[in-house]
Amino acid sequence: MRLPFSSTLFAFARPTAIRYTIVMARLAHFAIAAAPGFAILSWMQADPFAQAGHHLALSFIAGLLCVLVFNTFDMYGRDMFSNLLLIRRTFFAWSTTFGLLMTLHQLSRFISPTSPQALVLWYLLSFGLFALSRLVMLSFFQRRIRAGHFIQRSVIVGMTENAMRLAEQIHHRADVISGLIGYIDDRRSHRLHEAPPVALPRLGDIGALEQLIRDGRVDQVLVALPAQAQDRNEALAQRLRRLPVQVLLIPDMTTFRFAHRRMVPMGGVPMFVVAEPPLQGWSPLYKRCEDIVLSGVALLALSPLMLLIALAVKLESRGPVLFRQKRYGYNHRLIEVYKFRSMHHHLRDEHADRQTGRDDPRVTRVGRFIRKTSLDELPQLFNVLGGSMSMVGPRPHATATKAANVLFEDAVEEYVARHRVKPGITGLAQVNGYRGETDTVEKIQKRVEYDLEYIENWSLWLDLSILLRTIPAVLSAEAAY
Incomplete structure (x- = not known):
């Protein structure tokens, strides 16, 4: 049987060192899965010796399941020797192990009932030790690499x-x-x-x-x-x-x-493989479910704030509360994006022929505040709920937006590649400081680099990370006018 390319490289490494390291890793994982459980279950019992046999059995089963599940998650493959943290894979593998363990715990009558607090503590402590052991292993590998020693x-x-x-x-x-x-x-x-x-x-x-x-x-x-x-x-x-x-x-x-x-x-x-559609398989469904749930919850939670902003916009200047603008969306199609109006209605710029700058006379006093804090973009939650936008993705730009008097698509050759996914309310570029005015070609180039990096590496975890980083990024931004 022919091995995959990566496995072929792995197979030709010196077997003694490989096997020794894998055996040591499996023993360590067995101990990390079993020992904390036995210690915690015994410690939280009034009479630790009375149930010692039951606790030992449960801990031993946990260690065996851990090694088997970790092997299924390829925790002992070539990635184990790489510089990858593998924390996310470890989380899923250990969660699966613990889920199977709890199922056996409920079905097996020979194991005595265990308190939920002890089980939660066991899960968290073991996961922390798994993460710590990975960091120790990476530190050891780094020292070996710096010394010029390789398998x-x-x-x-x-x-x-x-x-x-x-x-x-x-x-x-x-x-x-x-x-x-x-x-x-x-x-x-x-x-x-x-x-x-x-x-x-x-x-x-x-x-x-x-x-x-x-x-x-x-x-x-x-x-x-x-x-x-x-x-x-x-x-x-x-x-x-x-x-x-x-x-x-x-x-x-x-x-x-x-x-x-x-x-x-x-x-x-x-x-x-030079190019392929992003978000293949079940990924579009996962992302759409994420968008519906998060935008729905956000609209319910932020509706009082949105009503106050709408009232403030209406009281300060004449005109509609919402500003509608044509922007490029998925597959370079035009979509209508909603925002709270931040400019005087008669000075509005529907095509973004001129970017907003500091002390721009077109912007109202309320508009300056909501633009600075990105509150003007809250109505885009309706875009997300409707399906034309996503919570996370490349920011949609107006049709005539320019950087240094050059259209974005002319300034960056790969600009249109951003439209392979739906645009988002926030994105990887925004949380890395590229938010607001793009007055130079270099700024839009960096935006596009981050957008393409997001598209190539999309995951629900990456979306969650970007969403969590959005608020501090908005608060620390200097270039939003």
């Missing part, structure tokens, strides 16, 4: 531009499984087109590489010779096939500028 030691053959890009990628995504210890090149350093990184030493030529492999100092060879050097590639492949080492041919790293770093087979030929 699988790799070298690059051919210091080409492609190799430079790969070295940079590995440097930024270093893990304890694979690490670069140097490069091999038949040319002298002064003949290289680009100077190699200082942290990447030259280990010699192909002859030196063969000796390094025979001495057991290299586990993986990454070939970065130019594709047009077909004869050299074939000769090198034939030579390295005689040695106990894994050999990988580096693809054109320029592809990774726009590809999703994922490959799919098409007619047996691996192909890079």
